[in-house]
Amino acid sequence: MTSTELFDGRSALWMQTAVAAPDTAPLLESTSADVTIIGAGFTGLNAALELISQGLTVCVLEASWLGFGASGRSGGQVNVGLNLDPADLIGRFGEEAGTRLVRAVSNTPGTVFDRIKQFGLRCDPVQNGWVQSAATQSVLDWQAALAEDFAKYGCELQVLSREKARAAIGSDKYLGGLFCPTAGTLQPLAYTRELARVAMERGVRLHTESAVTRLEKTNGWKVHTAQGSVSCKKVLVCTNGYTESTPVPGLEKKVVPIRSVLAATEPLSAELRAKILPGEVSFVDKRRLILYMRYDRDGRLCCGDHGPMRDEFTRTDYDAMKKRVVEIFPALRDTRWDYHWGGRIAFTKDSLPFLTEIEPGLVAAMGYNGRGVGMGTVLGVEAGRFVAGLDKEKLSFPVSSPKAFALHRWHKPGVNMSIKWYALRDHLESVRA
Numbered sequence: 043m044t045s046t047e048l049f050d051g052r053s054a055l056w057m058q059t060a061v062a063a064p065d066t067a068p069l070l071e072s073t074s075a076d077v078t079i080i081g082a083g084f085t086g087l088n089a090a091l092e093l094i095s096q097g098l099t100v101c102v103l104e105a106s107w108l109g110f111g112a113s114g115r116s117g118g119q120v121n122v123g124l125n126l127d128p129a130d131l132i133g134r135f136g137e138e139a140g141t142r143l144v145r146a147v148s149n150t151p152g153t154v155f156d157r158i159k160q161f162g163l164r165c166d167p168v169q170n171g172w173v174q175s176a177a178t179q180s181v182l183d184w185q186a187a188l189a190e191d192f193a194k195y196g197c198e199l200q201v202l203s204r205e206k207a208r209a210a211i212g213s214d215k216y217l218g219g220l221f222c223p224t225a226g227t228l229q230p231l232a233y234t235r236e237l238a239r240v241a242m243e244r245g246v247r248l249h250t251e252s253a254v255t256r257l258e259k260t261n262g263w264k265v266h267t268a269q270g271s272v273s274c275k276k277v278l279v280c281t282n283g284y285t286e287s288t289p290v291p292g293l294e295k296k297v298v299p300i301r302s303v304l305a306a307t308e309p310l311s312a313e314l315r316a317k318i319l320p321g322e323v324s325f326v327d328k329r330r331l332i333l334y335m336r337y338d339r340d341g342r343l344c345c346g347d348h349g350p351m352r353d354e355f356t357r358t359d360y361d362a363m364k365k366r367v368v369e370i371f372p373a374l375r376d377t378r379w380d381y382h383w384g385g386r387i388a389f390t391k392d393s394l395p396f397l398t399e400i401e402p403g404l405v406a407a408m409g410y411n412g413r414g415v416g417m418g419t420v421l422g423v424e425a426g427r428f429v430a431g432l433d434k435e436k437l438s439f440p441v442s443s444p445k446a447f448a449l450h451r452w453h454k455p456g457v458n459m460s461i462k463w464y465a466l467r468d469h470l471e472s473v474r475a
């Protein structure tokens with residue numbers, strides 16, 4: 043590989059180890075369905091499965107290949123769905139809706155692993171738990187409060203002492219950490235392809251290379267692609283970090299697409315694996331700019347970090363991340379890095395995903411702030427239920443009107459400045475620690 047090589051979704055490790063995708067083709071006709079879903083990632087496909095199980099006809103339109111979006115590029119960590127305190131969620135949505143949400147969030151890993159079993163999805167699920175490190179006392183205190191709050195809702199988060207964190211991570215850089223035993227990992231592209239396979243076997247029509255170019259209001263909706271159209275009663279938009287090409291005016295201003303890069307090592311020796319994340323837990327080095335890691339099924343260590351604000355990455359975009367990884371695990375100094383890729387994460391103004399009805403019959407679900415494997419699954423199902431007509435009060439996710447970013451057109455320089463600022467603060471904190 044040379045430094046001029048560009049990395050994106052096609053260069054992801056997952057492309058080499060996923061089960062084959064089901065056969066799909068572009069939409070080449072005018073057809074009809076009860077519901078059209080735009081975007082075939084975790085959200086759209088879980089919604090499609092829910093809708094078809096309720097007896098509705100469903101057509102999913104994907105602009106590119108299956109897994110083109112974040113779902114085919116993700117780190118595949120299946121975590122508790124949100125990075126927010128239960129008290130905060132209840133404060134925002136009230137006691138009843140907030141409690142329903144906290145319970146759903148607490149059980150996100152369980153929901154994902156249960157669905158994998160229920161549908162027989164071949165996507166290398168591993169449920170060894172997740173460790174989040176704490177390098178400062180303030181993070182440790184925050185983790186202790188979070189664990190106490192989540193415990194009230196039956197969600198087990200264990201606070202790790204310095205010794206236990208060292209044993210779980212394989213590094214003595216940390217003061218302690220947090221452990222979630224129900225969390226784990228999966229092969230994200232395989233999960234996407236398998237959700238699509240099962241949905242299609244159950245009657246969902248799925249078209250790839252079928253970008254939606256226009257939404258026309260009829261007595262329902264007519265959804266246009268370059269070579270076809272779908273007449274339907276309702277439309278569900280599930281485009282997350284790739285929303286800028288969706289023809290729903292204003293929706294793109296509700297998410298800021300931030301890039302994350304991932305690289306995978308050569309398969310590590312048994313000796314190295316016994317030292318680095320020895321229980322094969324997934325791991326997040328908690329700082330303002332997080333670093334995340336997990337093993338794949340062949341013992342490659344996959345490590346992720348924030349990336350530059352463009353969609354194709356060059357070899358140097360991974361240098362800072364590799365340096366940080368070696369600082370944590372010096373034994374990886376001479377390890378070869380075999381795969382490099384990255385994609386877009388959708389951030390929202392209030393750090394929460396949203397389920398929103400833009401106008402009657404036009405619904406959107408997105409904005410996972412980097413936690414979309416679990417939350418995209420849960421919210422996909424909930425969005426399907428909402429579109430199928432379930433009463434809002436019975437949903438575990440509130441229907442809301444998310445705020446747009448005021449200076450959205452300047453988000454690229456804004457994000458770049460924030461990254462520099464966060465990096466500086468992280469550096470100062472680690473020097474102090």
Ligand SMILES: Cc1cc2nc3c(=O)[nH]c(=O)nc-3n(C[C@H](O)[C@H](O)[C@H](O)COP(=O)(O)OP(=O)(O)OC[C@H]3O[C@@H](n4cnc5c(N)ncnc54)[C@H](O)[C@@H]3O)c2cc1C
Pocket residue numbers: 080081082083084085086103104105106109110111112113114115116117118119120121252253254255280281282283284285287288289302303304334346384385386387388407408410411412413414415416417418
């Ligand atoms: C590098 C990276 C690492 C990540 N790691 C983790 C992790 O470890 N754990 C975790 O929980 N989350 C992680 N995430 C986040 C998670 O992967 C996403 O939140 C999740 O995949 C979002 O799924 P989705 O279905 O909503 O959207 P996506 O999977 O992004 O799918 C959206 C789809 O919409 C399509 N689309 C856009 N416009 C149109 C149009 N006009 N017509 C038709 N289709 C259209 C796109 O082509 C795309 O395929 C990561 C994300 C990235 C990028």
